Amino acid sequence: MKDVTFGQYYPSHSFVHKMDPRVKILAAIAYIVAVFLVQSYHFVGFAACLLFVLITTAAAKVPFFRVLSSIKAILFFVFLSAVLQLFFHKGGTPLWEGGFITDEGLLSAGFIVARIFLVVLGASLLTLTTSPVELADGIESLLTPLKWIKFPVHEFALIMSIALRFIPTLLDETDRIVKAQKARGADFESGNVFKRAKALIPVLIPLLISSFRRADELADAMDARCYAGSKHRTKYKRMVPTYRDLIGVLVMAALITGVVLINTMLPF
Numbered sequence: 001m002k003d004v005t006f007g008q009y010y011p012s013h014s015f016v017h018k019m020d021p022r023v024k025i026l027a028a029i030a031y032i033v034a035v036f037l038v039q040s041y042h043f044v045g046f047a048a049c050l051l052f053v054l055i056t057t058a059a060a061k062v063p064f065f066r067v068l069s070s071i072k073a074i075l076f077f078v079f080l081s082a083v084l085q086l087f088f089h090k091g092g093t094p095l096w097e098g099g100f101i102t103d104e105g106l107l108s109a110g111f112i113v114a115r116i117f118l119v120v121l122g123a124s125l126l127t128l129t130t131s132p133v134e135l136a137d138g139i140e141s142l143l144t145p146l147k148w149i150k151f152p153v154h155e156f157a158l159i160m161s162i163a164l165r166f167i168p169t170l171l172d173e174t175d176r177i178v179k180a181q182k183a184r185g186a187d188f189e190s191g192n193v194f195k196r197a198k199a200l201i202p203v204l205i206p207l208l209i210s211s212f213r214r215a216d217e218l219a220d221a222m223d224a225r226c227y228a229g230s231k232h233r234t235k236y237k238r239m240v241p242t243y244r245d246l247i248g249v250l251v252m253a254a255l256i257t258g259v260v261l262i263n264t265m266l267p268f
Contacts, residue, residue, distance in 0.1 A: 008168050010128040015244060016060035017129050021138030023245040028126040030252045034259045035118050045262045046114045052255050053121050060129045070124035071117060078116050085109035127164065136161030141239060154229060162218070170211065177206050 011017075016024070031052065038045035057064050071078070089105035130138070140157035147153050178188065181202050188199050 009131045012061045014061040020245045021134040025138050027252045031122045034256045039263045045259045081112045082109040132161045132165040
């Protein structure tokens with residue numbers, strides 16, 4: 001569970017870490033848009049997106065295997081999506097005589113897997129290079145226009161920040177509870193699916209109690225410091241765009257333009 005990188009921050013003094021969090025959030029959204037702009041079976045566009053991920057990872061000075069380990073959390077979902085495409089995709093030529101798996105089904109499965117793979121890598125890069133506090137400040141700044149319709153922007157950003165902050169904490173807590181239950185003779189690996197699900201109850205109940213206890217302690221700490229939401233709050237650090245953010249915007253514009261050109265100029 002410690003290998004799950006989504007929601008964890010990797011400290012560094014890299015080019016990407018020093019960028020404005022608002023620009024990084026918008027860049028992540030633009031990157032996901034670029035991934036979904038890739039037309040069906042056009043793997044050259046995916047190659048361009050993967051090249052962008054590799055360059056960004058190198059610029060962020062984050063180990064690529066640290067980013068790649070984020071895929072572990074969704075391996076079952078990726079496998080299920082690929083199997084559904086293989087067995088239920090209609091059209092194409094069967095790979096063998098009388099077979100039910102077609103060439104288009106195989107391409108469709110690869111296309112879905114590549115899309116999920118790239119989206120998760122991009123989201124992991126955002127959380128690895130942006131601390132929860134910076135991420136919350138960036139979301140709050142981007143959603144500032146919604147204050148005109150009485151939307152609780154600050155509270156929403158705070159909830160997002162706390163949720164991201166407690167992901168690694170809850171993972172460590174889960175790992176500790178699992179080890180404690182195994183030391184008492186609990187078996188989480190044998191039996192069918194229903195027995196394994198039932199065996200998780202001794203883990204989920206202590207984890208739920210621990211989560212409520214942590215939430216109560218956090219609420220008491222915020223109340224002791226006279227926290228009053230967004231009312232008359234000021235910022236210690238002000239976000240000011242720099243040349244790094246301009247370079248990031250230009251790179252994202254080049255990526256989206258490149259994907260569009262690949263779709264139109266390079267037929268599958």
